[in-house]
Structure formats: structure tokens, C-alpha cells
Amino acid sequence: MIFRRALPTCLSIGVLLAGCGDRQSVLNPKGGDAHQFAQLSWLLFAGGTAILFVVMLATYLAIHGPDRFRALLGSERMVVWAGVAFPVVTLTALLGYGVWLTRAVALTAADPDALHISVSGEQWWWRITYRPANESVVAANEIRIPAGRTIVFTLTSPDVIHSFWVPNLGGKVDMIPGRTTRLRLRADAPGVFRGQCAEYCGGPHALMAFEVVALPPSDFDAWLESQAKPASEPESVEAHRGRDLFLAAGCGGCHAVRGTAAAGTVGPDLTHLGSRRSVGLDTLAMTEANIKRFIEDGQHIKPGNRMPPFRIFPAADLDAIAAYLAGLR
């Protein structure tokens, strides 16, 4: 009976796993230490499977096997060699191999060419600060990096413990209030990877995701230059009206739009919101309709997030605000 159930169960789990994209997977390494982690993971899976197979075989023989095997399996020598010596040797070897394989993570040789990015994990979003040439450029929830270059992330948290993890690019590191932790990552080639807060941090923790977009170095430089600029002027009459409404409705109490009176630091900087790929931390695509949804009904999209619902706008006003925000490229 058990064996008959096992096959379909394994098959369906396999099908489900196949559904996991490769944007957020340890088994799809795309740079730096991730290759070593993937290698180590495969070794662990293979070794673990082999040992499990041997144990199952021994169990079967201990129950149904000839007396000779049963006596051998029941002997004291078996317990000493297979139960004590084997695990000690195997695990010691594995530990040594693991340390040797990931030695680059432990070594903190200064890389003069590295790009430094600060990320602050906050309930429940990511505050990202770039520092090109002594000025700081603040963004949120989407990290763009140049492919092929080492990135040193400085990780902090002002509230509770979060954990910063981009499985395709490397290991995860906790963000601990009152401490600064560091993580080095590198993407071999351009691509989009998904990161996730990997330490339960309350309420919408599960939706505290982000994207890492690796760009060709020249594209990255151009992007960073554009991000450093203040917000663009609204282009249409509607967007103009949207900006006035955005400011009058008090959005600037929490959000900053550089170049306007909005200078709040409680929530994400919106100076270049329209250039991001998503609304509400990778939960919705960047469209005007989704911006409107988040303003009015963000509590249903990301339950527990700290932005109050703004259900005070007539439809035309909300359209204007969304047009303004989507135009902040």
C-alpha cells in the first residue's frame, strides 16, 4: 500500500517543484558564492539520498533478510562502525569540505572595485541607499546592480530582525536592530532575481519581497545617474493636478519626492516610482490601476502594512495622482 501511494506522491511533488520559477532558487546559481552553495547543496542531497537508501536496505534485511545478515546488523561491531565511526568521519569531512568550498565568504579581503549599497529592512519594505560620489540616492524595494561587479551590502534594521536573501546570488544574512551586518554578492550576467525577507518579522512578512535587477555596467551607470536626479516635472495637465493633490493630501508626511515639498522618511522614497517594476514590493505590476489600488486598498494587497487606506478621493482625483506617480520615471 505504502509503495503504491509513494509513486504518485513523489510525482506530484515533482510537478509542484517544477512550478517554482528559477528567479528565486538556490539550485539555479547566477553568481558569486551561489555556485559553491549550489554545489554543496547537490552534494548534500546526493549523499543524503545514498545514505537513506543504504539505511532502508539495511532495515529491509534486518526484517526479512537471511539470518547471516540479521546477525551482522544486530552485532555490536555494526553499531560502533556504522552508528558512530561513519557519521563522525562523514560529517567531519563534510564540514571541512564546506569550509574550504565557501572560504571566499569568510575572507573579507577589501575589494577596491566593489560597489557599496546600504539596505535597511523595515516593517515591511526595503530602504535602499546608493552612494555614488558622496551623495546618497535613496530608492526602495528594487535593487539594481551592475553585472559582473562585486556588491557589498551593508544591512541594518530599525525595528525587528529581518533577513536579506537572494537565493540565486548567495547566502542570507540577518538584519539585526542595533547592528550592521555585511553581505557580498555578485551577478555573473544581467538578469532579474527575486529576494525575500527570510526571518519572520510580523504581519505581511511573507509579502516582504524585492527584486534584484542586474544590468550591463554601462546601463547601470546611466540608471544610477537618472536616479540621482530630482523628480521630473509632470508632463500632462492631469499629472500636474495629481502633484498638487499628492502634496495637499499630505502624502509628503511619509513619502519623499525629491524636488518637491514632499520630504517624509517614514515610507518609501517615491522620486522615481514610475521607473520601478512593481507596486507594493513585488506584489503588483507597475501600472496606474495598481497604484490606485494600493492607495485606496493597500491593506487588502499587503495586509498589515503601515500605510493607512486613503479612501477619500473622488475617482478623477485618484486618476490624477496615479498619473503623476506613474510619470515619476
Add this chain to the structure above:
Amino acid sequence: MANVGLGRVGKVLTWIVAGGAGLLLAAFLLAWSGLYNVAASRGHWAIVEWLLAFGMRNSVELRAMAINPPPLDDPDLIALGAGHFHGGCAFCHGAPGISVSPIAQHMLPPPPHLPTSMRPWTDAELFWIVKHGIKYTGMPGWAALERDDEVWAVVAFLRQIQKTHPERYRELALGSVRLPGQTGKELATVDSNQEAAGACARCHGAESKGPVSALVPVLHGQPREFLAKALKEYAESTRRSGVMQPMAAELDRQEIARLADYYARLPAPRPEKIAGNASLIDRGRKLAVEGDTANGIPSCNPCHSGNALPEYPRLSGQSARYMAGQLALWRAGHHAATGGGAIMAPIAQRLSDEDIAAVTGYFASLRAKPTGEKPQ
């Protein structure tokens, strides 16, 4: 033959059940026949009246046991209570110098004239009665059950009602309203009565005079859109207040617009004396101007001063006690059904007691600026 073997006890039980069923049937037949007289003019039999009053006293006593009254000898609380009492209670219960309306006198039971004949209820019992009302009498429950703060104001006034001189009562309940003597023709034909005409000013003041109590907001100089929206929300019961809902429900759209327009044009009265010390007010200013990023508190000014949306209230010169009371309601989870309330509730919940004292003290210390004027 069903009770064979049950013995004496069984027989007695059977008789009791049968007797009960018979009584129920008789009561049903009496109600069905229409022979019972429901006339209020007939009164109750003395025994029935005694039993009902006895039951009421015990019920109120039991339910009031767990209620802890706040200090009630508070002039602001008493003035607010008097203002509501005049509009909401005096018709049935009279007031110092005012007798019970002859219509109310003929209710069953007749409501007591409270200045002269109030039972010696405790504070907690009075609170329970004002909040929940009493079944089988005309006494209604409070229109907004979550507003205990308002109920306590009425209780505070009731504690004073027996020793309040009629002249003092007029001062307390009518505040600054001084209606000119109307001519016979006006009395006979004008389409609004005196009660409604003076209702706002009784508590909120009018012309150059501010509110009668620090628990009542200053309306002078608020944006007309905000005032109209607040009245509309009270009328629709989305914003909850046992004092304001009944008032707003009587106003039609044009009246709301005219009232909002009137108060929006009034210059702000002089702000109350600054309650907090200078360092507290400084802290309040910091919250109002910069907010507190570490605790997720946005600055107040983008919404509450200068060129913010006219649907938002302006806070400069507002009463500190009133603002603290509203913030307390949001913190307790009430008051969030309106668009503006839903925005303020999560923010208020991030404020500490000290934050509230600081920020309300700061705004109270500012003189209200006319709307449309640039901030700083």
C-alpha cells in the same frame, strides 16, 4: 398512565408542568383576545409598578458593579454634559427652571423631573442608565455606544443638576446663545424653532465666542469642506457621537452648507492658555513639523496646516483636550469608519501618551490661521 412508577415526586412534577402550561395558555389567550388594556393613560396596578421598579433597581445595580467612574467634578465635562442635556434630555426630564413637557408627563412611567426628584443612583449606575436606557420606559440608549466619554459628560452634569440655579443652568447649557425676542408673527410662522437655531452655538460658541468646554472643538475658521463633511458623516452615522449624530440628522444639505460656511468665515477665538511646559511644546513642534521616522509617525503639518486638502481639519489653536480625546478614540479602535478616520486611526495608534500631550499642547498653543494662508 405515563407516570406509573414515578412515585410522589413524579406526580408533583407533572402537576407543576401542567400548571405552567395552563398559565402560558391563559396568558396567550388574554393577549389574543385583546382584553388586556395597554393604555398608558390607565397606569399600572400598584403591585405591578412596584415589581417593575424593584426589578429595574436591581438590574441597574448589578450591571453597574464593574464600572469605574472617572473624576466628575470637571467644569469642561459638566459644561459639555449640560449642553447635550438641554437638547437631548430636558424635554422629558426637565431642567433647573424648566418643567417636564406636558406630553412627556403623560408617558408611562412618567419620566422623573431630575432637578427635583432623582433617585440616589451612584455615578456608575447613572452612567449605565444614560448609556443603555431602560426597557419598558421611554428612556433610550445612547446613540453611539462606543462614546463612553460623552456619556460621562452627561453624568457629570447630572451630579450637579440638583444644586444648579436656573440662571447658572442657562449659562451652562445655552452658552453664548442670546436669541433676540421674536415677534408674534415670527413665532407663529418661522420655519425653525429656537432649539435647533441655537444648537451649535450652545456648545461650540459663535461669533467671537469660543466653545463652552475644552472638550468641544473650535469650529471657527475650519475649512468649510471639512465642516460639511463632518456634519454629513455624523448624519450618516459613519462618524459616531451621541451628541452630534442627533443634531446633524436634522439638517438638510443646504443647511449643512450654510452652517459650514458660517463657521468657516469666523475668525478664530483666542487660544486657550498653554497647558504644557516649553520643552513639551518643543517636542510637539518637532512631531508636527518632522514626525518621528523611527516610530513610523508622519509629520502632522502636511495634512493639518496651510494648503492641505480642505477636507482635512486645521489644528492650530484647537483645544488640546479635545484633540487628545479624539486621538484616544482612534487609539481605542473607534472612529475609523470614515475616510479621514481610517487614515488617522493607524497613525494615532503609533503615538505614545507623551506624544499626544506634546503634539496637542503644541497645536493648542498656536493661533489658528485663516485657511488659504501659506504655512510658515
